[in-house]
């Protein structure tokens with residue numbers, strides 16, 4: 162017996178990248194829409210008027226008048242152990258890591274604490290309408306267990322990994338080349354492909370790994386071509402300079418990862434700010450993806466992501482919050498910061514393209530677009546219900562809009578978790594129970 166569900170509201174989803182021109186053929190909007198879900202998968206999305214008459218009598222219709230259904234958000238880069246150091250005052254990346262990130266991650270030596278934070282973190286993702294994320298753990302293997310268990314309990318599609326770091330960081334947080342390999346391999350065998358979970362080999366960044374460890378990570382990546390690789394790249398100028406000193410035989414930062422077999426499809430690089438055209442093109446050719454983390458880049462004073470250059474080079478890009486360097490787990494708040502970052506570079510970001518970067522574009526960057534990202538038939542039914550009336554200000558502002566593009570832009574600029582009325586994971590409600 163199939164479990165059928167129907168949801169009636171305005172519906173918006175992307176079919177491709179709307180680009181800087183907001184191409185209307187790249188997205189679909191049903192003002193009075195119906196989303197049909199069958200056993201947790203999308204059956205169809207369309208006009209309520211045409212779909213309702215064919216609906217079997219026993220299928221109940223959940224109505225959300227005045228609200229907007231969009232695909233669940235996908236966060237392409239976030240650190241769950243840094244939840245409690247979000248908004249920590251200080252200097253730029255390298256100082257911030259030593260002052261806040263590493264001390265916070267030391268606390269995850271306690272598996273009980275790791276489980277507690279993982280559970281709170283995942284609930285906070287769902288509260289913000291994020292249904293999939295690519296997540297950093299800590300160096301401790303049980304940190305990966307903790308986040309996978311939390312996601313599994315809620316049936317979320319989530320990718321994570323234990324961090325590899327064996328130099329230039331507190332010794333209590335160091336593994337080594339051998340344990341990085343064996344621990345990651347054991348975690349891959351335990352979690353990768355289990356339900357909706359995926360494993361990411363997670364060297365923190367080249368600065369905190371020896372060549373032996375990067376080689377071990379590359380060897381593992383070669384053995385498991387369908388696992389993800391997740392790391393940081395060219396975020397901060399001091400970092401780039403130190404990389405050049407630490408790896409003098411590589412011609413660039415990206416070249417270090419490439420030399421060790423860590424640049425390929427399903428390799429996701431957070432930030433990618435200080436790169437030249439040659440490296441961008443090389444990254445695009447090899448199928449590496451970029452996580453654009455605007456709130457982090459502004460907060461840590463790292464630099465401005467050049468979306469146009471990445472796009473021209475054929476690099477798949479998705480939005481990431483990068484909490485705790487980022488200042489919000491909300492992909493709505495993150496999209497608002499992305500708009501400003503692009504504006505500073507004489508570019509713009511139409512709301513439809515911002516939605517794409519938080520949904521289908523992110524799914525493409527994670528090589529998950531056959532499963533999530535929009536409402537094409539057969540995709541997994543992860544979706545959220547946005548409420549324009551979630552705050553007094555968004556209610557007033559959106560009341561004055563006349564098109565969906567205008568309304569969505571106002572929401573992306575002003576909204577937050579209060580405007581996420583409900584979050585559904587494979588058709589099951591995980592926020593906003595009525």
Ligand code: GUN
Pocket residue numbers: 240254258262365366393396457483486
């Ligand atoms: N580079 C290496 N580690 C980190 C981290 O934890 N946060 C950010 N933003 N950049 C990093």
Ligand code: ZN
Pocket residue numbers: 238239240393431483486
């Ligand atoms: Zn990060």
